[in-house]
Amino acid sequence: MCAKPVTKKTPSSIKKYDKELLNHFYDVMSKIRFFEQNIQEKFLAGVIPGFVHVYIGEEATGTGIMSNLTKKDYIQTTHRGHGHTIAKGADPKRMMAEIFGKKAGFCKGKGGSMHIADFSVGMLGANGIVGGGYTLATGSALANKMMGKKEIAVVFFGDGASNRGTFHEAANMAAAWKLPVLFVCENNQWASTTPYRTTTSVEDIADRAQGYGMPGVIVDGNDVFAVYEAAKGLIENIRKGEGPALLECKTYRIGGHFVGDPEMYRTKEEVQKVFTENDPITRFETRVLAEKVMSQAELDEIKSNARKIIEEAVDFAMQAPEPDPAELYQDLYV
Amino acid sequence: MREITFSQATLEAMDEEMTRDETVFVMGEDIARQGGIFGQFKGLPAKFGSDRVKDTPITETAIVGACVGAALAGMRPIADMHFADFVGVCMDEIFNQMAKIHYMFGGQKTVPMVLRAPDGLINQAAAQHSQSLESWFMHVPGLKVVIPSNPADAKGLLKSAIRDDNPVIYFEHKSLFSRKGPVPEEEYFTPIGKAKVVTEGSDVTLVSYSLCFNHALEAAQMLGKEGISVECVDLRTISPIDKDTILESVAKTSRLVIAHEAVKQGGVGAEISAIVAEEGIDYLDAPIVRVGAPFTPVPFAKPLEMAYRVTPQKIADAIRKMF
Incomplete structure (x- = not known):
């Protein structure tokens, strides 16, 4: 039996990080933020069809975790998956094109926001079914283990999805067979429109790890350094063959459940307070400047480059052609 | 021509395909130690090991979901449903995941897996162990659904299903497992999609x-x-x-x-x-x-x-x- 989950603290100093990794953190978080802001704007302008769910305020979790993975590691993400997909290294142009329903998108316009995948970087799919990814990640990890590969599978889920039975079935199988899976709960406090604590048996989702005999770790999900370190330790052990682990990242969903959500269930003041005090990107900026590991000029350059890349992605998506109706039957069967 | 049972015919298909292709493996409840409740996996664990003939937890959802995930990562899994009636437990994994991934992701990856589902009436097994549910799945684009009536097609369709790059549901009637029929000794395939x-x-x-x-x-x-x-x-x-x-x-x-x-x-x-x-x-x-x-x-x-x-x-x- 594993012990109660531990809370992993932020590193006392960030001077040990090399410049490349610091730049990477800021670059990825900035790209995600710009990407999602553009998505919001274009969706509300009626240019993007379907449903979209944005990751604003949660950038540090995906960035911190993915910085420990290679393109050969697999991830399964969720309906709120743009951030993970960018952090895994997918091309924002083809992502944006997919979200716009264009043929140049990763899924040729057949998937949309909730069904992006980029197998070339190990992003095995977003999932429109809450809790749909656990068993798939477990199976990909099983395949890796059977083939003697050292790569792992990471599945992202929310506090709401942690109440699905699929969590139990996958966690049990992964732990019983010591599969290389990292279960990452992004506890953003909101299960769709419901405060998770009103419908969830525990305060900390990581408490549930004990029941499967796997380690559980809690971390401040808005601190990219803390997330990176916590994930690093767990992933090293998973790669060694020690079996799965559960990492709970405490964060907060700044946007509504979906773009356009009237958010009748919370006050604007509550959201604004979190965004002012606990924005993961502002926290990163403040800390790297305070510890003098990056300069304002360096931050500005990365940010402006990220903005440019995302603006190019939007232009690309806007101008890309739509699929031809004749493509309807393509890719139904092999 | 020699006569063997439906169960033996499916065993031969599994044996031949698992020998030929090491990415083929099977998992399900009670299949390794017990050999399957209808003897349809008997002898396979001894030959291929418990890694490729896996006894699973009682967890149809994770069995099918994990097979989908394994297929995405390069394997050719076979999931055994124990009884076809249990497909309801893992319906999301079947119709929202297994069936849709290839199309929904624009053809980036196939899902080459087989779901074996023993169905039909046997021994007065009653409401939850006797059903024939094949029509549910002809309503789902992306799936192939096969259903043999005799040992020869049981083998030929199972081999075709295992080699197919699309997800295939393979219904096998429980009352057929012990029936004998002529089965060629040389290799053959029964084509999917042909009556x-x-x-x-x-x-x-x-x-x-x-x-x-x-x-x-x-x-x-x-x-x-x-x-x-x-x-x-x-x-x-x-x-x-x-x-x-x-x-x-x-x-x-x-x-x-x-x-x-x-x-x-x-x-x-x-x-x-x-x-x-x-x-x-x-x-x-x-x-x-x-x-x-x-x-x-x-x-x-x-x-x-x-x-x-x-x-x-x-x-x-x-x-x-x-x-």
Whole structure:
């Protein structure tokens, strides 16, 4: 039996990080933020069809975790998956094109926001079914283990999805067979429109790890350094063959459940307070400047480059052609 | 030709494909130590090891989901459902994940897996261990659904299913496992998507599949003695359905009967009737007749189960009324 989950603290100093990794953190978080802001704007302008769910305020979790993975590691993400997909290294142009329903998108316009995948970087799919990814990640990890590969599978889920039975079935199988899976709960406090604590048996989702005999770790999900370190330790052990682990990242969903959500269930003041005090990107900026590991000029350059890349992605998506109706039957069967 | 059981035929298919391709593996409940409840996995663990013939937790959701995930990562998994009735437990993994991934992700990755699902009536197993649910899955684009009636097709279709890059649901009737039939010794494949005219006839086309196809053959024999010439078509694949073979046969006989063990309402027979009504109504000299189970759960007690069951006599009676 594993012990109660531990809370992993932020590193006392960030001077040990090399410049490349610091730049990477800021670059990825900035790209995600710009990407999602553009998505919001274009969706509300009626240019993007379907449903979209944005990751604003949660950038540090995906960035911190993915910085420990290679393109050969697999991830399964969720309906709120743009951030993970960018952090895994997918091309924002083809992502944006997919979200716009264009043929140049990763899924040729057949998937949309909730069904992006980029197998070339190990992003095995977003999932429109809450809790749909656990068993798939477990199976990909099983395949890796059977083939003697050292790569792992990471599945992202929310506090709401942690109440699905699929969590139990996958966690049990992964732990019983010591599969290389990292279960990452992004506890953003909101299960769709419901405060998770009103419908969830525990305060900390990581408490549930004990029941499967796997380690559980809690971390401040808005601190990219803390997330990176916590994930690093767990992933090293998973790669060694020690079996799965559960990492709970405490964060907060700044946007509504979906773009356009009237958010009748919370006050604007509550959201604004979190965004002012606990924005993961502002926290990163403040800390790297305070510890003098990056300069304002360096931050500005990365940010402006990220903005440019995302603006190019939007232009690309806007101008890309739509699929031809004749493509309807393509890719139904092999 | 040598005769082996349906169960042995499926075992041979598994053995040959697992020998040929090391990415093929199977997992399910009670398959390794016990060899499957119908003996359909007997001997495989000894030959291929418990890694490739895996006993799973009782967790249909994770069995199917993990097979999907393993397929995405380069394996060719086979999931055993224990009883087809349990597919309800893992329905999301089947119809939202397994079936859609290839299309929804723009063809980036295939899902080459097989879901084996033992179905049908046996030993008065009652409402939750006896059902024939194949029609549910012909409603789902992206799936292939096969359903053999005899040992030779059991082997040939299973081999085809394992080599197919699309997800295939393989229904195998529990009452067929112990039945013997001729099976070639040399390697062969039964094509997916092709029905077979097993006995030619001129008066009526009788389309059926699985165990019920054997009832159809018996009914045809009885009717033959009465001067009614029945053409028996074994569907073998439910989806994609072989319209051409059905329509060609109906064009020849001008009458159509569809018989299946599943409930009649919303069954495979309804789809075939609609196809022939849409595309072959001019061939018909009589209304289409469907023979299927009544619209009730499968009952337990013998008299009730007998009342429920589609039999050769019920099929023959339905056909007699057409003349």
